[in-house]
Amino acid sequence: MKPALTLHDRTLQLARFPLRKNETLQAWDAADEYLINHTHEMALDPQRPILIFNDSFGALSCWFADKAPVTNVSDSFVAQQGCLQNLADNQLPSIDMRSALDDLPANPQLVLLKIPKNYRLLSWQLQQLCHLVPEDCIIIGAAKVKEIHTSTLKLCEKYLGETKTSLAVKKARLVFIKPNKALAQPMPQPVQWDVPEHGFTITNHANVFSGESLDIGGRFLLDHIPQDPSLKHIIDLGCGNGVISLKAAQLNPQAKVTSVDESHMAAASCRANAELNLDTPEQIHAIVNNCLDNMEADSADLVLCNPPFHQQNTITDHIAWQMFCDAKHVLRPNGQLIVIGNRQLGYDDKMKRLFGNVTKIAQNNKFIIYRSSK
Structure with a gap:
């Protein structure tokens, strides 16, 4: 793993978050x-804002912070925690941190957009920018060549303005967008759909997993959630839109x-769904966090978990392992962890190593639900 980014006679020490021993990425x-x-030789106004979207662990934010x-x-709490840690490690000035749902500072001079794979999020961010940026604002997107498709460029054209691309360098490409205020339109509302068999109406913001229907894993897990009057505190870890909650x-x-x-x-969608579906929405408390830190x-008596198997664009199992370790920490003695995963992911091995026991609750042709007790 290369910890130092050196360009133009300047070096930044940068780490992914959370820190892991023997990090390979x-x-x-x-x-x-x-x-x-x-942008190295670009003349920048020291007073006008620079907006940086979807900065994976803060490399861009650190470079421009001074x-x-x-x-x-x-939209990522983890990405922003990584950014804050890297700013501190390099003794750089503090910056403004905002979520994907927050209002943005006016009159930016430069926008750097790491293009997300999720087109719903990209469309949201492009429309947000179209309302905000002045005509002299420079907007540059960037991604791996394989992630910039004709459909990506069409979205940029549709929602923000004239779009051109650069030549590829090290399998990456830049996208240059000239803002056109005439394209501004009302911001899209969250998508809604019904889950009639459970009596829910679900609403989803742009970057929430399975944004237009209930995912098949979540649907399977819904039928296997315990009903037990002794349960006082339940945690839905990796809650998404909150349907499991x-x-x-x-x-x-x-x-x-x-x-x-x-x-x-996701947390905002979960709060909205509690208001929409529960007589006592305050029963659910939705938060952003790195797993169950602090x-x-x-x-807790019960942790329900549908782990992701990727971080940003990287496939990994370390998040699932962290989730299981954190669950064991917060569970009371005899508390239970219930996990759903694709059959090939082998979560039962991890759970047995950690808890000493694992039981298969249910399975279908794609998913298995496991339970371990502390």
């Missing part, structure tokens, strides 16, 4: 380097439910 990519190289007021705009709350009205996700849009030990 670096905290920036070729698209970050391309953006830095392209050049002008920087606003880091991200809703069912847990519905089945266990005596319990408080803490819904945790690293996505600001949560009280021995404080």
Whole structure:
């Protein structure tokens, strides 16, 4: 793993977040380097904001932090924690951190957009920018060549303005967008759909997993959530839009439910769905966090978990392992962890190593649900 980014006689020490022993992945990519190289000789106004969207672990935010007021705009709590840590490690000025749902500072001079794979999020951010940026604002997107498609460029043209691309360098490409205020339109509302078999109406912000229907794994898990009057505190870890939290709350009205996700849009969707579907929405408390960091030990009776198997664009199993370790920490003695995963992911091995026991609750042709007790 290469910990130092060195360009133009300047070196930044950068790490991914959370820190792991024997890390094999670096905290920036070729698209970050391309953006830095392209803007290196650009004359910047030290008073006007620079907006940086979807900065994976803060490489871009760190590079520009001492050049002008920087606003880091991200839906990822984990990415922003990584950015804050890297700013501190390099003794750089503080910057403005905002979620993907927050209002943005006016009159930016430069927008750097790491293009997300999720087109719903990209469309949202392009429309947000179309309302905000002045005509003299320079807007540059960037991604790996394989992630910039004709459909990507068409979205940029549709929602923000005339779009051109650069040549590829180190398998990365830049996208140059000239803002056109005439394209501005009302911001899209969250998508809604019904889950009639459970009596729910679900609303989803742009960057929430399975944005237009209930995902098949979540649908399977809904039928296997315990109903037990002894449960006082339930955690939905990786809650997404909160549908699992809703069912847990519905089945266990005596319990408080803490819904945790690293996505600001997921937590906001979960809160909206509690208001929409529960007579007592305050039963659900939705928060953003890196798994269960800083949560009280021995404080929960049940953790429900549908782990992701990627971080940013990287496939990995370390998040699932962290989720299981954190669950063991917060569970009371005899508390239970219930996990759903694709059959090939082998979560039962991890759970047995950690808890000493694992039981298969249910399975179908794609998913298995496991339970371990502390």
